[in-house]
Amino acid sequence: MNLRELFEKQQQLDSYIEKKRGVTGKEVFQDKLLAFVVETGELANEVRSFKFWSSKEASASPVILEEYVDGLHFLLSLGNTLEFVPETGTVEIETEEAPEQEKTEAFLEINGYVALLRMEPSLESYSVLFQGYVDLAGLLGYTWEDVLAAYEEKNKENYSRQDNNY
Numbered sequence: 001m002n003l004r005e006l007f008e009k010q011q012q013l014d015s016y017i018e019k020k021r022g023v024t025g026k027e028v029f030q031d032k033l034l035a036f037v038v039e040t041g042e043l044a045n046e047v048r049s050f051k052f053w054s055s056k057e058a059s060a061s062p063v064i065l066e067e068y069v070d071g072l073h074f075l076l077s078l079g080n081t082l083e084f085v086p087e088t089g090t091v092e093i094e095t096e097e098a099p100e101q102e103k104t105e106a107f108l109e110i111n112g113y114v115a116l117l118r119m120e121p122s123l124e125s126y127s128v129l130f131q132g133y134v135d136l137a138g139l140l141g142y143t144w145e146d147v148l149a150a151y152e153e154k155n156k157e158n159y160s161r162q163d164n165n166y
């Protein structure tokens with residue numbers, strides 16, 4: 001699946017949810033921005049890179065990846081509302097698990113990009129945030145193929161959750 005197909009797959013899910021919930025993408029832009037912040041926080045909580053006070057290890061890899069793709073759903077969704085069209089169809093990331101401190105810095109950087117996007121919802125701000133989040137996958141030790149596989153699985157589950165009146 002290339003990037004355009006990924007944005008398209010998200011659009012299909014969002015349209016399904018919007019129809020069912022009687023909302024438009026523009027109306028829920030702020031909600032999705034906060035949802036992305038919350039998911040990124042949940043992700044950081046599973047990664048535990050900032051928990052200098054604790055000896056408890058990071059959560060299992062599939063748990064972390066599921067949190068990552070929850071955030072990705074909202075991020076793609078925000079991009080579609082802004083009518084973002086990726087320049088290239090491919091994603092290239094360097095997959096090498098980073099030291100804890102670097103992971104923490106990446107989370108903080110993403111937080112900063114979110115604040116910029118909120119102040120100025122431009123395609124440029126979005127593009128910087130999107131790239132930051134893509135790079136985070138590599139720092140966490142995932143390949144883009146890992147991300148796509150987990151995304152597809154959660155995307156399917158999101159349809160059944162809506163159908164089950166979740």
Ligand SMILES: O=c1ccn([C@H]2C[C@H](O)[C@@H](COP(=O)(O)OP(=O)(O)OP(=O)(O)O)O2)c(=O)[nH]1
Nearest residue numbers: 010013014017018069070071073074077154158
């Ligand atoms: O317009 C939307 C709304 C939601 N989602 C997806 C994103 C994410 O994959 C999931 C919501 O996250 P999660 O499964 O963590 O939902 P929750 O309501 O926070 O779950 P829980 O109450 O179980 O923590 O729904 C979309 O793709 N588009």
